[in-house]
Amino acid sequence: MSDYDVPPGIDVLRVFCGPDGRHGNALGVVRDGRGHPDDTSRQRLTRELGFSETVFVDDPERGRVDIHAPGLRLPFAGHPLVGTAWLLDLEVLELAVGDVFARQDGEFTWITARPEWVPPRTLQRYASAAEVEALPGPPPGEGWLYAWAWEDEAAGRVRARAFPRRGDGVVEDEATGAAALLLSARLGRALNITQGRGSQILTAPAPDGTVEVGGRVLLDVRGRPRTGPTPLARARVLRR
Numbered sequence: 001m002s003d004y005d006v007p008p009g010i011d012v013l014r015v016f017c018g019p020d021g022r023h024g025n026a027l028g029v030v031r032d033g034r035g036h037p038d039d040t041s042r043q044r045l046t047r048e049l050g051f052s053e054t055v056f057v058d059d060p061e062r063g064r065v066d067i068h069a070p071g072l073r074l075p076f077a078g079h080p081l082v083g084t085a086w087l088l089d090l091e092v093l094e095l096a097v098g099d100v101f102a103r104q105d106g107e108f109t110w111i112t113a114r115p116e117w118v119p120p121r122t123l124q125r126y127a128s129a130a131e132v133e134a135l136p137g138p139p140p141g142e143g144w145l146y147a148w149a150w151e152d153e154a155a156g157r158v159r160a161r162a163f164p165r166r167g168d169g170v171v172e173d174e175a176t177g178a179a180a181l182l183l184s185a186r187l188g189r190a191l192n193i194t195q196g197r198g199s200q201i202l203t204a205p206a207p208d209g210t211v212e213v214g215g216r217v218l219l220d221v222r223g224r225p226r227t228g229p230t231p232l233a234r235a236r237v238l239r240r
Contacts, residue, residue: 015079016175016215025175028054070168076117078177086217110214129159138163146179175199
């Protein structure tokens with residue numbers, strides 16, 4: 001299956017789009033998770049879709065969701081939660097690790113989460129944004145790497161790229177809310193991150209140890225099911 005040969009019942013979003021509406025990380029959202037009742041079937045679909053993450057909605061009223069990457073189930077991930085909160089217009093998303101609160105603020109959707117919910121990441125600082133941009137691919141090594149550098153430290157502007165390095169076919173992650181959350185918590189300040197080809201992620205740490213992560217979400221019309229978008233998806237687009 002190609003990236004955009006998407007069966008009915010799945011919305012494809014782009015999360016953390018740039019100011020011009022381009023880029024963003026592709027996300028599949030399965031509106032009714034009952035059609036894929038176990039991890040085996042969910043992993044099969046996740047691999048077929050080929051996105052870095054796919055969300056299965058188990059209870060749209062309560063916001064109970066299940067996040068999968070090719071090869072593993074994730075306890076928390078940033079861009080899937082931002083995208084799902086936007087699509088379903090939810091204020092709370094239920095995960096096993098805890099409740100994630102969401103809000104809409106103009107063109108941005110925000111989630112609030114705790115750094116300890118994020119799976120381990122290596123946050124590697126480079127000397128300049130140019131060095132980050134010049135990386136030809138994942139640097140040698142194992143484990144999830146977030147390569148970052150200051151573009152403008154005084155203004156909190158960061159250039160970043162993300163490399164999962166987990167052997168699942170996802171060589172580079174276009175926009176990674178979880179890693180942005182960890183970086184914001186480590187630096188103790190709000191950030192404006194440009195990641196990948198031009199995606200934008202905003203962060204804002206709070207005194208209670210939580211961090212807000214926000215960005216723009218768009219419905220990817222190339223990823224519409226062949227039967228057309230759902231009424232919910234159409235309503236979300238018309239409201240923006």
